[in-house]
Amino acid sequence: MRKNKLGSRIIAFTFLLILAIIWVVPLIWGIVTSFKSEAEFSTIGFKFLPINWVLTNYTELLVNNASTPLFHWFANSMIISVSNTVLVLIVVSLSAFAYDRLQFKGKNALFYFLLATMMFPSVVNIIPLYKIIDLLGWVNTKWAMIVPGAAGVFNIFLVRQFMSNIPISFDEAARMDGASDFTIFRKIILPLTKPVLYVVALFTFTGSWNDFLWPSIVFNDIDKMPITPGLQLLQGMYQSQPTLLMAGAFIAIVPTFILYLFAQKYFLQSMSLSAGVKG
Template identity: 55%
Template sequence: MKKNGTISKWLAYIFLSVLCVIWIVPIIFGLMTSFRSQSELVSSGFRLLPVDWIVDNYIAILENTSTAPILQWLGNSLFIAVSHTILVVIVVSLTAYGYSRLRFQYRDQLFFLLLGISMFPGVVNLIPSYKIIETFGWVNSPLAMIIPGLAGMGNIFLVRQFMKGIPKEFDESARVDGAGEFTIYSRIILPMIKPVLIVTGLFSFTGSWNDFLWPVIVYSDVEKMPITAGLLLLQDIYGNYRMIGQLMGSAFLAIIPTMLLFLFAQKYFVQSMNLNAGVKG
């Protein structure tokens, strides 16, 4: 049995290592491409490391503030993603508290009805969603990216399940002491669900930052675009083998914030999987 366990562990390591190589090699190659000259890109074959390391691509990217203001796009994306994430954490935690701790008629039926409706592909809602934001005058506005999707049922389900692992005795003891529902939510439940809220915030930030289809639809003003819509514009400016190094450099500037966020928040993933992580005995 011990030998079989060792073999299984090594097979798992080998499988995960292969997956890691499959994921990391294209990323490294793309990063190295951003440090190559255009002449090297069109003349040499596959080579992992550049022959001559240059930073001209990044200098050209940062200096282009007219047709491709990438720093402005990064700032727009950061504002949208941070605002969206903060509001998601507030809305999702309040909603999950209602569905897990409060008692009202048809609570569970309503929750699973909304969960079922959320299973429909998001593309089905594109036209109605656009009509709604057009009615509110949010086209070419950050609100078009910040407000939609605040009450995502996937996030609510995750936080609700985490909350259900917290014993109800905490709530009852607080009510005996005269605490109201908002006090219980803010003083007792929120500190206990910190890991899952961080993971929810991480998912929301990366989802907002990496969203591509929706910003392409709702933005036409170049200066107001987030980075994902801007990258599509860069394909016309730098694409067709004209400036591949600058295109790859722009793409890597776009993924730096999410990479750093995952590095700093990865420990909370394991905690969020434990439904009793917030309960300390």
């Protein structure tokens, strides 16, 4: 029995190690490429590590950036991602509370209808969504990125499932003490759902930060672009600049990488979809 368990662990470890290598090696290669000169990258064949480590790509991005305002892109992405995350947490937590705790006519039918919309790919909504944004006058503004993704169906489903594990007796005891529905949500439900809300915030911030297609459509002013669609300008009109692009990509992933380091424990806590109530 012990030999079988040991063999299974070795196989699982080997499989995970292979996956880790497949995922990590391209990332490391991209980072070290950002420290190569354009001449070295173009003239020398494949070489993993640079012969001469240089900072010219970062200098060109951060100092000589008249045509590529990286600081503006970075600030735009930060404002958009943080605002979108806050709005999503407000809308999703209230919606999940309503679908799980409140009683109103057609609640289940409406919720299942929302779930059914998940079967359609998001790209189907691009044209009608752009028409709505255009009518509101939000083209080329941050509102076009902040508002449309505020009520993600999957996030509502995830938080609702988490809330369903919180005993309903908590609500009943609070109502006996005269608490309103909003008081129950704010003082009982919300604190117990923090782990899953951290995960929603993590996914929302990362998705908003890394979004490429939608901001490429709604932004045409270079100074107002987020950083991800702005990176495509580093490729040049007639030739690509891989080393410069890798430097920009490395700068772009730093915030999400730091966020994952601080939020990973909440991600693991939420995977059980349990509120973790003791007693």
